[in-house]
Amino acid sequence: MPDYSIQYRSGADIHVGDQVRLGSWLGTVVFVLGRGEFAQGFTEAQWSHLGRGFMLDTDQAGLVFHEEAPPDLELVARALRT
DSSP states (O other): OOOOOOOOTSOBOTTTTTTTTTTTEEEEEEEEEETTTETTOOOHHHHHHOSEEEEEETTTTEOOOOOOOTTTTEEOOOOOOO
């Protein structure tokens, strides 16, 4: 069974809508594969070929995909969860 616990270095889970800093870039998490978490406009059908990980929409580079959290990824503001 795949491991879907995509986490920040702090151990907190990464969730759609989280505001993050990646080095000097700011971004928002737009999906987390495996957990069925997708922001509006992003679907599993479009992105499941990537396998495992999460996508950021960054201010400097647009969409950036990671299989796991890089060391310089920091949570800036937690997404509101309903």
